[in-house]
Amino acid sequence: MRVWHQLTDFVQRHGAAALITVHDVKGSAPREVGARMVVRPDGAFHGTIGGGQLEFRMLDIAREMLMAGRGPARIVDQALGPDLGQCCGGRVKILIETFDGRDMEDLSGLTEAEAEGGLFELECRLEDGRVKRDFASAVGDDRWTGWRETHGEARTPVLLFGAGHVGRALVLTLAPLPFAVRWLDDREGAFPSHVPPNVRAVRMRDPAAEIDGARPDSFILVMTHDHPLDMAITVAALRRDFPYVGLIGSATKRARFEKRFRELGLPEAKIRSLVCPVGLPGIAGKDPAVIAASVTAQLLQVREQGRLAGNLSPPAASNDR
Incomplete structure (x- = not known):
């Protein structure tokens, strides 16, 4: 307040x-x-x-x-x-x-x-x-x-890539909390007409530049409309040392992405640090509001504990995309 x-x-x-x-x-x-x-x-x-x-x-x-x-x-x-x-x-x-x-x-x-x-x-x-x-x-x-x-x-910066159903639900759950959200999407008309005061909606031109310009304490959440774009953003994020990098998706999506990460030469420790599926273990609902609530609780947990995402227990949820 x-x-x-x-x-x-x-x-x-x-x-x-x-x-x-x-x-x-x-x-x-x-x-x-x-x-x-x-x-x-x-x-x-x-x-x-x-x-x-x-x-x-x-x-x-x-x-x-x-x-x-x-x-x-x-x-x-x-x-x-x-x-x-x-x-x-x-x-x-x-x-x-x-x-x-x-x-x-x-x-x-x-x-x-x-x-x-x-x-x-x-x-x-x-x-x-x-x-x-x-x-x-x-x-x-x-x-x-x-x-x-x-x-x-002291608001924790969050880079949220993707203005789909889950992204829209997530900005609402983050609205009253100590986060400063930079909401990014490359599609025209992707954002609603009104966003919460702690959110800045930005038409994305260069995802790599967004990652390069992010503060080291930023939380990164990737949930775009396009899997190749998800891949590019996630790779760029894992090449830095952010406290949290989360990718929406199922265990199957993670396995496919991990294969590509290794082909690109990402270290195993970096690959393990990725949070995918996102959200707290044990919450398996796929409704956007449920995923948003689970992810928000996880972000609060990471923020409060001051741990790197790689130290978290692997989530058991599934966010099929």
Whole structure:
């Protein structure tokens, strides 16, 4: 969630908004430090700090603060077990702030930083009861006392080759997740009229150039309409060291491609690193939405674990093409 964008939007359209932040955690808690919610005066909200009684109580406090008008920030020290009956049993501090039109200048700068992408750090302190935020300095200031917040998202780049049924389903499942998708197809009119904000649809002219220009941490997914094109893209990808190279297809397709890979002189380790069929083992459905869900879970797994695709167990699914 783009927190500052959402806050700005709520303030502009509804006159005010509240920001709820998990400020500190001791022991087990539903969400980590930095989890956030943005709340409208009518109680509607975006984001979550974990749901359950904790979230309900913080929403009530935020609405009360919004009804009272823009005022000082509040830190709520909340035990989860004895106070709320939540099984996690830890303790959290929740920071709740209110904003209105007087904050638009500050919100504008933060929204711009968020729109640039990537992570950025803020130095925060209480000033007259409200949180004052400044962009963190690389040099630092010994006189500064307060805390630091991290904002933005570190999105993993994904090159998705192919705008067929599975490709279309996949961009929808990736839409709310921390991926930046470059969606590539060489056919005119292949893309839908609208794509999610984290997707850039590109009419592909030179597949090899796309692979050559990709960041080293990119995930590569190949599912075009043409097997020779699949082959060319996959070979180019396997000649680099990407964390994940996935090719849609059955075990039979993989065997045929492997034969050609060896003829082209690709090392066996590179051939073994290819994920084909794509998706988590045990999910064998061939409906595009099922394949998309399975592949998305696999990408999240690779992203979270930080493993190379070659270290994954060979998937047992079949994505016949």
